Amino acid sequence: MICDNKIFVGRGTDNVYLYPRMANRHGLIAGATGTGKTITLEVLAESFSQMGVPVFLADVKGDIAGLCRPGQMNENIRKRLDKFGINDFEFSRFPVRFFDVYGEGGHPVRTTISEMGPILLSRLLGLTEVQEGVLSIIFRIADDNGLLLIDLKDLRAMLNYVGEHAAEYTTSYGNVSKQSLGAIQRNLLQLEDEGGDIFFGEPALDINDWMRTDDSGKGYVNILHCVKLFQHPMLYSTFLLWMLSELFESLPELGDVEKPRMVFFFDEAHLLFKDAPKALITKVEQVVKLIRSKGVGVYFVTQNPSDIPNSVLAQLGNRIQHALRAYTPAEQKAVRAAAQSFRQNPDFSTEDVITDLAVGEALVSLLDNDGVPTMVQRCKIMCPQSSMGAINDDRRRAEIQASDLYGKYENAIDRQSAYEDIMAAKEQEQQDEQQQVENKKTTSSGTGRQKKSAIEKGLNSGMSSVTRQVSGNIVRSLTGGKTKSAKSIAQQAGTSILSTVLREVGNGIIRNLFGTMSK
Numbered sequence: 370m371i372c373d374n375k376i377f378v379g380r381g382t383d384n385v386y387l388y389p390r391m392a393n394r395h396g397l398i399a400g401a402t403g404t405g406k407t408i409t410l411e412v413l414a415e416s417f418s419q420m421g422v423p424v425f426l427a428d429v430k431g432d433i434a435g436l437c438r439p440g441q442m443n444e445n446i447r448k449r450l451d452k453f454g455i456n457d458f459e460f461s462r463f464p465v466r467f468f469d470v471y472g473e474g475g476h477p478v479r480t481t482i483s484e485m486g487p488i489l490l491s492r493l494l495g496l497t498e499v500q501e502g503v504l505s506i507i508f509r510i511a512d513d514n515g516l517l518l519i520d521l522k523d524l525r526a527m528l529n530y531v532g533e534h535a536a537e538y539t540t541s542y543g544n545v546s547k548q549s550l551g552a553i554q555r556n557l558l559q560l561e562d563e564g565g566d567i568f569f570g571e572p573a574l575d576i577n578d579w580m581r582t583d584d585s586g587k588g589y590v591n592i593l594h595c596v597k598l599f600q601h602p603m604l605y606s607t608f609l610l611w612m613l614s615e616l617f618e619s620l621p622e623l624g625d626v627e628k629p630r631m632v633f634f635f636d637e638a639h640l641l642f643k644d645a646p647k648a649l650i651t652k653v654e655q656v657v658k659l660i661r662s663k664g665v666g667v668y669f670v671t672q673n674p675s676d677i678p679n680s681v682l683a684q685l686g687n688r689i690q691h692a693l694r695a696y697t698p699a700e701q702k703a704v705r706a707a708a709q710s711f712r713q714n715p716d717f718s719t720e721d722v723i724t725d726l727a728v729g730e731a732l733v734s735l736l737d738n739d740g741v742p743t744m745v746q747r748c749k750i751m752c753p754q755s756s757m758g759a760i761n762d763d764r765r766r767a768e769i770q771a772s773d774l775y776g777k778y779e780n781a782i783d784r785q786s787a788y789e790d791i792m793a794a795k796e797q798e799q800q801d802e803q804q805q806v807e808n809k810k811t812t813s814s815g816t817g818r819q820k821k822s823a824i825e826k827g828l829n830s831g832m833s834s835v836t837r838q839v840s841g842n843i844v845r846s847l848t849g850g851k852t853k854s855a856k857s858i859a860q861q862a863g864t865s866i867l868s869t870v871l872r873e874v875g876n877g878i879i880r881n882l883f884g885t886m887s888k
């Protein structure tokens with residue numbers, strides 16, 4: 370709920386507010402299971418929406434979908450409102466849009482292999498550092514040849530092709546070992562078995578679709594329905610990280626803002642960092658640091674703050690800590706660490722209170738108007754205006770069909786990409802070889818050279834002239850930063866092919882940001 374242009378979070382000895390201009394200084398919502406994290410998230414998401422700030426959140430249990438329906442009075446809510454002294458409370462629904470990578474509980478969300486880039490894909494595939502190096506080379510070869518890696522079929526074709534020509538590519542790109550290629554292929558199969566192929570395809574998500582407000586000026590709450598996705602924690606966390614990096618890459622610098630341009634809630638955030646290589650954690654830390662000046666607030670939601678690396682934790686200025694349990698020595702240590710991270714309040718022992726908090730109660734320290742963390746307060750958290758809990762399938766379907774995005778992502782398209790181009794290249798190779806047999810006497814040299822150019826010949830025969838033209842620009846933008854000229858061609862032509870290719874140009878930047886670990 371918004372009061373005097375501030376978000377009313379709850380009440381301890383005083384009212385506690387989150388200042389919109391401090392909301393992009395990121396935050397943490399932590400607490401043991403069942404202590405009120407999701408409701409706190411709902412309260413914040415509603416307030417951002419009310420201020421005209423779009424929100425993205427992952428719904429792991431399906432219990433935040435109730436945002437699309439007004440809530441109902443009950444004893445618990447009445448008591449809270451009495452404590453807060455609020456007598457003008459109104460239940461209300463909020464504009465939501467549902468997304469789901471499986472396309473069941475929302476609009477399908479897809480990305481392309483090219484957009485995800487080698488670092489995140491390696492994590493998804495569980496590759497070793499050496500295998501990741503090889504995958505990065507595959508991406509570079511694809512980029513240099515203007516080959517679009519849209520789905521797993523494209524990647525597999527690319528791996529096969531490079532494997533067959535490993536000797537040639539090793540000379541110019543570095544060692545492409547057959548063992549690594551084989552291991553990548555095997556892990557790809559496993560990813561497919563887990564249903565990971567569903568991510569990759571087109572139309573890919575246009576992140577601008579998240580950045581909208583409805584007709585009344587309320588920010589859309591974009592809900593990624595993750596009940597199924599969450600059964601594969603690595604898919605879940607990598608996909609969310611890709612979304613965050615996509616947001617980072619798409620948005621321009623804003624500097625200080627009066628309110629965030631968007632707020633991103635990363636639920637079950639511990640999965641992101643579980644067994645993550647140090648280099649990936651460093652990149653996440655960088656994204657979190659830099660995305661702030663693009664006006665995006667990132668809120669990590671997790672059971673225990675110790676789930677989050679200190680380097681990331683240090684950047685989360687707004688903290689809401691629900692109850693923690695402390696039965697084992699390890700849990701007691703974590704409680705102590707969580708308590709010490711707050712600016713202490715002389716009225717109580719943070720460490721004692723943390724284990725004593727009721728459901729819907731939390732220790733809260735938010736940044737004041739000058740960006741300084743306020744002294745920790747023991748607060749009852751505000752109740753949501755929308756309903757708490759899940760919605761039924763009929764309601765969900767009705768919401769999806771009423772959405773202005775309905776139809777945009779529903780049907781997958783399979784257009785010409787690396788797979789087709791490589792098939793054409795192979796055909797060209799076969800023709801070349803046949804020609805060589807026929808002209809055996811005259812063709813005495815240059816087999817390697819001819820083979821090397823086959824992919825190019827194949828491309829030329831297989832790709833449209835528009836694609837080729839822009840592909841040239843991809844290569845230049847990746848190596849020489851000539852993104853501008855690529856844009857102008859795209860603007861002239863305005864085809865769907867071009868828009869994807871442009872996303873690839875942006876992807877070059879993602880790849881720089883999530884640069885290979887060997888660097």
Ligand SMILES: Nc1ncnc2c1ncn2[C@@H]1O[C@H](COP(=O)(O)OP(=O)(O)OP(=O)(O)O)[C@@H](O)[C@H]1O
Nearest residue numbers: 401402403404405406407408409728729750751752
């Ligand atoms: N601020 C609140 N106002 C009113 N009721 C609340 C509030 N916070 C929590 N509750 C009540 O407590 C229940 C549990 O809260 P919630 O679902 O947010 O817990 P959680 O920490 O997200 O649990 P889990 O880790 O299992 O997802 C809610 O369904 C609601 O009934």
Ligand SMILES: [Mg+2]
Nearest residue numbers: 406407408430
């Ligand atoms: Mg929850």
